Amino acid sequence: MTAAALSKTLADVFGYASFRQGQEQVIAAVQAGQDALVLMPTGGGKSLCYQLPAIMGDGVTLVVSPLISLMQDQVESLQTMGVAAAALHNGLDTEQQHEIMQDAAQGIVKLLYVSPERALQGYFMRQLQQWPITLIAIDEAHCISQWGHDFRPEYGQLGQLREALPNIPFMALTATADAATEADIVQRLHLHEPEIFKSSFDRPNIRYIVEEKYKPQKQLRDYIAKQKGASGIVYCGSRKKVEDLAERLRNDGIRARGYHARLPHEEREEVLRGFVRDDIDVVVATVAFGMGINKPNVRFVIHFDVPRSIEAYYQETGRAGRDGLPAEAVLLYDPSDAGWIRSMINDHPDEQRRQVELHKFSAMQALGEAQTCRRLVLLNYFNEFRDKTCGNCDICLDPPRQYDGTTDAQKVLSCIYRVGQRFGANHIIDVLRGSQSQRLTALGHEQLSTFGIGAEQSQSYWLSIIRQLIHRGLVLQNIQHYGTLQLTEAARPVLRGEVALQLAEPRINLAVSKPKVTD
Ligand code: ADP
Numbered sequence: 474m475t476a477a478a479l480s481k482t483l484a485d486v487f488g489y490a491s492f493r494q495g496q497e498q499v500i501a502a503v504q505a506g507q508d509a510l511v512l513m514p515t516g517g518g519k520s521l522c523y524q525l526p527a528i529m530g531d532g533v534t535l536v537v538s539p540l541i542s543l544m545q546d547q548v549e550s551l552q553t554m555g556v557a558a559a560a561l562h563n564g565l566d567t568e569q570q571h572e573i574m575q576d577a578a579q580g581i582v583k584l585l586y587v588s589p590e591r592a593l594q595g596y597f598m599r600q601l602q603q604w605p606i607t608l609i610a611i612d613e614a615h616c617i618s619q620w621g622h623d624f625r626p627e628y629g630q631l632g633q634l635r636e637a638l639p640n641i642p643f644m645a646l647t648a649t650a651d652a653a654t655e656a657d658i659v660q661r662l663h664l665h666e667p668e669i670f671k672s673s674f675d676r677p678n679i680r681y682i683v684e685e686k687y688k689p690q691k692q693l694r695d696y697i698a699k700q701k702g703a704s705g706i707v708y709c710g711s712r713k714k715v716e717d718l719a720e721r722l723r724n725d726g727i728r729a730r731g732y733h734a735r736l737p738h739e740e741r742e743e744v745l746r747g748f749v750r751d752d753i754d755v756v757v758a759t760v761a762f763g764m765g766i767n768k769p770n771v772r773f774v775i776h777f778d779v780p781r782s783i784e785a786y787y788q789e790t791g792r793a794g795r796d797g798l799p800a801e802a803v804l805l806y807d808p809s810d811a812g813w814i815r816s817m818i819n820d821h822p823d824e825q826r827r828q829v830e831l832h833k834f835s836a837m838q839a840l841g842e843a844q845t846c847r848r849l850v851l852l853n854y855f856n857e858f859r860d861k862t863c864g865n866c867d868i869c870l871d872p873p874r875q876y877d878g879t880t881d882a883q884k885v886l887s888c889i890y891r892v893g894q895r896f897g898a899n900h901i902i903d904v905l906r907g908s909q910s911q912r913l914t915a916l917g918h919e920q921l922s923t924f925g926i927g928a929e930q931s932q933s934y935w936l937s938i939i940r941q942l943i944h945r946g947l948v949l950q951n952i953q954h955y956g957t958l959q960l961t962e963a964a965r966p967v968l969r970g971e972v973a974l975q976l977a978e979p980r981i982n983l984a985v986s987k988p989k990v991t992d
């Protein structure tokens with residue numbers, strides 16, 4: 474097929490003037506009968522890579538997709554363009570299914586969408602072998618990888634499909650894949666010397682912001698109040714938090730709803746529909762709210778809790794700004810969350826799994842704690858290297874300032890020492906700030922020489938200092954024992970004033986601005 478013919482179909486059927494980055498090359502590979510792995514960010518235009526050759530080819534293209542709603546979206550829009558497309562799923566009656574199967578057998582249907590379960594059925598696979606199949610496309614291919622954040626067991630078995638149809642070209646498509654997932658996809662699908670296409674994963678219109686988590690409820694509500702009805706998603710770690718936060722937001726007059734896997738199907742559908750139609754402004758959700766959200770004008774994605782991997786973070790933040798307009802991704806980061814996430818991972822019985830998850834989480838943690846451009850760290854994880862910082866993340870916009878933190882450190886360290894290294898961060902801060910509380914009086918801690926020596930600074934300020942001292946190895950936080958703070962050997966020279974200590978100025982009340990419209 475000539476380039477001119479491709480361009481003509483692109484214009485006539487899809488109404489597009491030109492190809493997006495990578496599309497033409499992927500299509501050329503398919504037409505040459507090669508296997509392909511297509512890694513493109515959300516909104517990059519993956520579907521066209523198999524839809525266009527499907528329309529121009531003689532036979533049927535089989536598309537494996539994880540969600541009925543995703544299939545239906547695509548089938549509908551193809552049908553509106555006059556393309557013979559169908560989705561085969563259990564929501565149809567036997568008669569309808571039979572009809573679709575017959576049309577596929579005769580090559581009347583150009584694109585047939587199925588779930589992985591269906592694709593793996595013995596009967597279905599035998600039929601496939603009789604049909605004029607020209608291409609098999611595996612959408613959301615990261616679901617294949619057990620190390621991915623969205624593993625689906627049936628996806629893991631799709632290699633059987635490849636064995637049943639060894640001579641048909643396969644195309645695997647995904648918007649996330651670190652090196653490990655990428656290798657997993659190739660291996661499990663038995664892709665044969667695939668051509669790997671990788672466009673840039675950068676989403677320049679998304680502003681990445683990490684805010685230290687001090688008073689998360691307040692930080693969240695203040696942020697959302699400033700958004701004035703813009704659409705957003707808040708991800709958090711548990712169903713309980715989802716319900717709790719959604720309710721608090723509603724009490725603030727925000728049109729917010731919760732979404733998690735335990736809600737009845739109808740309610741989930743209702744939330745999704747309401748969000749897409751802009752009847753709901755904010756969805757507070759667990760990771761269950763994900764694939765299939767086809768909403769271009771999501772203006773912000775907030776992570777109330779840190780995700781387990783950069784892939785998950787990227788995928789979730791990627792739901793913001795699909796229309797290309799400015800959007801924000803805000804991560805509320807508490808270094809001590811990392812402690813318990815690690816201990817949860819360590820409970821996993823499978824050694825290899827544990828290693829992979831720890832590795833993935835370490836990378837996420839490094840992103841949260843980065844002192845350099847967040848986008849560089851993010852892209853770096855996907856093996857995309859740049860030498861220029863982005864100018865559109867919290868670090869670039871408001872670089873952390875170092876200062877001589879020796880005095881602050883000494884105040885904290887001596888306070889930990891004075892209370893006998895038997896108390897946690899909150900208590901230390903209460904003493905430093907000279908809080909009047911019965912507990913303090915009962916313990917006699919208002920008599921200490923360190924009582925009130927840090928009264929001029931806020932609770933959050935001292936929390937940041939303490940976190941840094943833990944991070945720098947001067948203070949040990951005993952997780953097994955109520956988070957008690959203890960001094961390490963490294964604390965001594967600082968306490969004695971023998972060495973100076975540079976600290977990062979606490980970034981309190983980071984003014985999270987409305988996204989600036991860039992031209
Ligand atoms: P992905 O699956 O990679 O997230 P889609 O295939 O849904 O992305 O495409 C994202 C959007 O880009 C869709 O609205 C699609 O119609 C549009 N699109 C795809 N290719 C082109 C193109 N060559 N020119 C203009 N728009 C395109």
Ligand code: ZN
Nearest residue numbers: 846863866869
């Ligand atoms: Zn940056």
